[in-house]
Amino acid sequence: MAQVTYARGSRRTAHPERTTTGLARPTIAGMDTEVLRPRRIWLMLLVAVVAGAIMVAPYVLLDIRSSRLDVDGGWHYGLLVAHVFTAGVALVLGPLQFVPAIRARRRWHRRIGRTYLLAGVLPAALTAVPVALLSGRIITQVGLVIPAAGWLMTGSLAVRAIRRGDVTAHREWMTRNYALTFLAVTARILVPLMLLTGLATGVVAPAGAQAAATSLIPVGQVLGWVIDLAVAEVLIRRARRSRSASRPARAARGRAPARP
Numbered sequence: 001m002a003q004v005t006y007a008r009g010s011r012r013t014a015h016p017e018r019t020t021t022g023l024a025r026p027t028i029a030g031m032d033t034e035v036l037r038p039r040r041i042w043l044m045l046l047v048a049v050v051a052g053a054i055m056v057a058p059y060v061l062l063d064i065r066s067s068r069l070d071v072d073g074g075w076h077y078g079l080l081v082a083h084v085f086t087a088g089v090a091l092v093l094g095p096l097q098f099v100p101a102i103r104a105r106r107r108w109h110r111r112i113g114r115t116y117l118l119a120g121v122l123p124a125a126l127t128a129v130p131v132a133l134l135s136g137r138i139i140t141q142v143g144l145v146i147p148a149a150g151w152l153m154t155g156s157l158a159v160r161a162i163r164r165g166d167v168t169a170h171r172e173w174m175t176r177n178y179a180l181t182f183l184a185v186t187a188r189i190l191v192p193l194m195l196l197t198g199l200a201t202g203v204v205a206p207a208g209a210q211a212a213a214t215s216l217i218p219v220g221q222v223l224g225w226v227i228d229l230a231v232a233e234v235l236i237r238r239a240r241r242s243r244s245a246s247r248p249a250r251a252a253r254g255r256a257p258a259r260p
């Protein structure tokens with residue numbers, strides 16, 4: 001089981017998960033080192049909400065003519081719409097799980113986490129596979145089936161970790177999981193960036209910009225998750241380092257004589 005500890009100088013309460021600022025500041029072993037600083041979490045949430053709204057908007061009216069993708073027919077469109085809506089749920093709920101105040105309220109953290117995985121990641125990954133295969137582009141087929149499988153794998157490893165009480169491993173797997181979710185945003189930032197670079201350097205002629213953008217989409221789809229996973233790994237290792245650096249200090253505090 002995860003071990004609940006109390007920040008120094010705080011008052012204990014019977015329900016540490018319900019405490020608010022000013023009272024006990026509970027930390028669960030392994031949760032006391034943040035992967036992301038609060039300002040970055042809010043920025044990520046803002047980007048997720050805005051990007052999610054832009055991505056989902058063309059599909060809200062269920063009008064196949066508004067689809068940004070060329071779809072083969074009803075099935076392809078149905079799967080795509082299911083993917084877009086459920087992936088949107090994961091994109092927006094994910095950042096909330098990094099907010100310290102929500103993580104401290106464990107019931108909320110659990111509820112949001114279950115919705116993120118069961119109504120977001122699971123159906124979005126399962127629909128992403130046929131949608132990728134129907135794309136007819138080999139880079140999209142291989143390059144997006146891999147993160148879809150990774151989405152399911154990291155999610156189930158995160159659940160298994162928390163079931164055995166390993167909060168640190170849970171947080172690390174969820175960080176990787178959300179890095180995969182965020183591929184949708186990163187990929188859509190990368191494509192125009194690569195296109196602008198191509199135009200600025202003369203590699204892409206203005207007349208060929210449209211064709212270049214189309215061929216850059218699969219490249220962005222692959223680079224999106226590769227970059228996100230690399231960033232997640234850097235953040236995870238940084239949190240591990242700061243955890244091991246703070247361990248001697250905590251141990252020393254533990255050895256300090258009790259105050260009268």
Ligand code: HEM
Pocket residue numbers: 052055056058067068069080083084085087088089090091128129131132133134135140144145147148151180181182183184
């Ligand atoms: C691991 C994560 C994800 C995977 C593997 C994935 C996979 C896919 C695949 C295979 C396609 C079809 C691409 C094509 O035919 O070119 C697609 C399209 C799409 N996905 Fe995802 N996706 C993921 C995350 C997300 C997220 C988080 C969103 C957020 C809403 C999202 C929104 C969309 C949209 C809107 C489309 C349709 C294309 C467009 O209108 O721009 N996806 N996705």
